[in-house]
Amino acid sequence: MQTLVHAARRYPIVAATILVAVVGLALWLAGAAAAVQWLFSGFGLFVAGIEAVGMARQLRRGSFGIDFLAITAIVATVLVGEYLATLIIVLMLSGGAALEDYAVNRAKRELNALLKRAPQVAHRVRDGQAEVEDVPAGEVRVGDLILVRPAEIVPVDGDLVSDGAAFDESSLTGESLPVERGSGDPVLSGSINGRAAATIRATSTAANSQYQQIIALVEEASASKAPVVRLADRYAVPFTAVSLAIAGLAWLLSGDPTRFAEVLVVATPCPLLISAPVAFMGGMSRAARNGIIVKGGGVLETLARARTVVFDKTGTLTHGQPTIVGVRPEHPFTERNLLALAASAEQYSSHVLAASVIVAARDRGLELTSTERASEVPANGVVARLGDLEVMVGKLSFVADRAPDAAATPLDGGELAIYVAVDGRFAGSIVAADRLRDNAKATISAFAARGVRDTVMLTGDARPTAEHIAELVGITRVQADCLPRDKVDAVRAIAGRPVIMVGDGVNDAPVLAAADVGIAMGAKGATAASESADVVILLDDLSRTARAVAIGQDTIRIALQSIWLGIALSLGLMLLAAFGFIPATAGALSQELVDLATILNALRAIGGRRDAAVSAASTPVRLAPSAART
Template identity: 75%
Template sequence: MTRIPAFALRYPVVSTTIVVGVLGLALVAVDAASMVRWLFSGYGLVVALIEFVGMLRRLRRGSLGIDLLAIIAIVATVLVGEYVATLLIVLMLAGGAALEDFAAGRAARELDALLKRAPQIAHRLDPDSGEATDVAATEVRVGDLLLVRPSEIVPVDGQLHSDSAAFDESSLTGESLPVERAVGDGVLSGSINGQVAATIVATATAANSQYQQIIALVDEASKSKAPVVRLADRYAVPFTVGSLALAGLAWALSGDPVRFAEVLVVATPCPLLLAAPVAFMGGMSRAARNGIIVKGAGVLEALSRARTVVFDKTGTLTYGTPAITEVRPEAGFTADELLTLAASAEQYSSHVLAASVIGAAHERGLTLHTADSASEAATFGVEARFGDGTVRVGKLTFITDEAADATATHLAGGELAMYVAVDGRFAGSIVASDRVRANARQSVADLARLGVRENLMLTGDARATAQHVAGQVGIVHVRADCLPSDKVEAVRALTRRPVIMVGDGVNDAPVLAVADVGIAMGAKGATAASESADAVILLDDISRVVSAVRIGKDTVRVALHSIWLGIMLSVVLMVVAAFGLIPATAGAISQEVVDLVTILNALRAIGGRRDRAAARRAPVSAPPTPAASAAAVAP
């Protein structure tokens, strides 16, 4: 059996209209042209009836679009015998809706993808035998003892049963550095365990855990969004009323009902049907070419009118990964010597920051030593023996046990220090932090120049860290220590709208859904954020937010120019037709010329030349390497 193409199933009226047109050409070829009129006219009336029923349903919901004029135009062309114009109007009507649907990409937010990322399996431990049994996360009950293996997602909220463990909570709280927990501390579902297996006691079921609450917030926020009004619909009522009034006046003054049809033939709403969808399709194509996936035409329109931008901190204004920013040697050591010894010892550590130290050493071309023996005190540090020498790396309390002269180093907001002792002497410290993106400040300033002057940072981080980052990027308003629900309420309370929210983690998913425009920094595959967002930036470059706003403004400007160009040309033709100077056939052809001019003008929204010029002016910012960061501060 022949498979029906997906396009035909999705856009049946467009497909049927094309088939009817081809069938009409076939009838002409076999000398059955008289049947073409009945075929085209009958099909046009059927479509008009379907559209009329749909229009009545929309009217009940308080929505009046451009359907009425299209329906009247179809009926009018049938009455005056311009059946080719009838089919063309049907094609433009159905094609415009299909273009708009395609441009809007109505692949709605798929909560299924968010649900799939939710922890599915839990390892339940038998309290007597200690054997682990895999069960569905939904079967976990409060009080169950669970094993969380290295790098696994915590399935439910719990309390740490192990002596200590480190968890990556960046996607939940925005805290970029690993969070260390001791026995009895709470552990959030959705956080990622470190490099050592841990055991937790479940304190909530999956349905009542943090991750599922975030999913519920996303669902609620998505459903609460107001529907977008199509750009063309704003001009539909006055254009329809004006066209009918002019056609009626021509009929009344001439006494000829054909004059009414002739005016309406050139008044078909094809410029309104096509201008905005084509422009928005071009704008979305331009956005995709710039690494921005826009999920709807309404998103570009909202971007063009945005007045407030809200940023998450970690992974959005910052790079989202801790990097070595400074090496501070003491006691006669050089920066290279200190980094070499620390990295050599960190080879035997399971701590998340160990990789940053080792990476910084490798980037600088340093050769690491192999230890004779090594031991790690979980969450405190590591000690390694190299021949007769001993190196300790870790927390200050871990170092002072070996080197009493060790002192705390000065740290700015968001920084973390690792201390080093060599043979019982304090050798210095290594500072790591989540670096602010190099172009973050410029991006905030560029948004202000585009009219998005109000800005705000929402983060789960501590206030000191948040204020430090905000000061670096030029953001005045800051709210710290935010839970996902706090972010949602903060965005809902903003008055200068539309509001853009930019984030990247699971914790940002609800607020991205509730914002007028949610933009996800999806380069690192933040599924929850990407699925709940209206636009996804595929490159790890915050300046693309500026590009998105600029593309939105350009697209709406081109769409409006095209709409007004089509309306003005149609009005001129209607006035000429009102005096009987344009027969219906010539009117249908002239209207197609208007449509062509409108479409060509709308295609300017693709904007390739502007993008090439902008790309030459603004290269993409790349995150600093650990070595570059360390080298920048090394003596």
């Protein structure tokens, strides 16, 4: 019941039309047919007046819509006494507008989740005291000491006071690995602390910090988007002109003004008003069955016309999580015992790469050794006493202090290495990489097959890594070392429009909003990216981005077919009415058959079969070493 009340408030004309129809039916059953005619006709003229006011506002803005013909048709049916046709035209007019409004405004919560994710509380440390007080993030002042607990979001920009810490900045910069910070280094708000508590000294208030600047970019980009023109409005002027010309000629040649009204009865623009929204809703339903949420019919139309696609790298083309892709032992160590020793030591490290080493060891069924004698040197590595062995794991410079024979491991295109020493002797290295998504290359090819051949990568990662991945998947242009503002500027500068942007992190939220169509990989990506995007992929499947374009193109093709079918049938009926073969009453009934035909055709957009998922062998991708313990 509450849902019905909400729908009635949101679409009052539709609700009022249904109510008038119910009251009219009751009056007709009571034998008051004259009252029904007055009720339907009066209500039709009332709605026509409302629409006329809206049309006048549109004309002042230089826009001419299909509503003019609908208003004329309502008035014409009233004049010839076809009051039932009057109500049907009103229902089609208001119902089509409601469907379109629902399709366009499904997701008006673009910034809500972004604002909710913004850090709300800060743990302020009183100078010279061990006491910590929780205060709203907005009350933090420059110079305050802030405690950031493990896995917490940094509330404000600051400088690190602790000796060292690792921060996950992937949602801000696109860097897939945690960034090591030493004492005095800057720390960005919105980044996520590692597995050890850290203390920072605030250098900005919450309002002036990096995260809030990203929110402002999203607001700015969203506000700058041009509204989508309704598909039916593009046919408004020619269809209206032809309809009025036929009606006028029929009146002129016959000398009977009734012919004018009879032609306009069958010229009602219901097929144009209703077929596109129905097709859009069908396309959106088909997309949802494929794990793709499309936020409005206009988005499908823009997807269908797209000419350029832009990708983020980390978390979009790649999985965004480092995995172990190689173990390179030095004699006499083997791969298995080197990995087992390293994983045993890494149990006592807070670095995210430690988790990757442990997972790799457990996947191979290796037994890990526990110890009570282990210590971590922040931003460098860990030392552990495992039985009679002293094991060091971490950066090359860290390991080389105890093992002078340690040597850099040859790496390819952005690989990173974790070095291991045992009892002061270099034992080897473990190589990590981020894996390219299985179907990344096939997705680029699928875009090209759909006419989207201009491909771009925008990433905050290092250029060698970006270029390496671009070469693997077939992307033509690369811009690396990008901050959020750089990405927004780059997308706005692209000439081949419309532009699709595919991303997943908080740093992608502004550019997703700035693109003609923003597609967020929402299965694992940040909520902020999903909320600022026009399309959200609910599955961790990059190929769905190209499928969204295919669904958009199919939907627009069916919508246009429905519009042209309606126009062709309406023109045929208009010509018959012009020669007096179709009276007004029969014309109203025949026009509803035209409406039914166009709606049934438009519903074909909902019948697309779910595409089979593409599976291919995973390809390891080389990571930039900028943030690694290397």
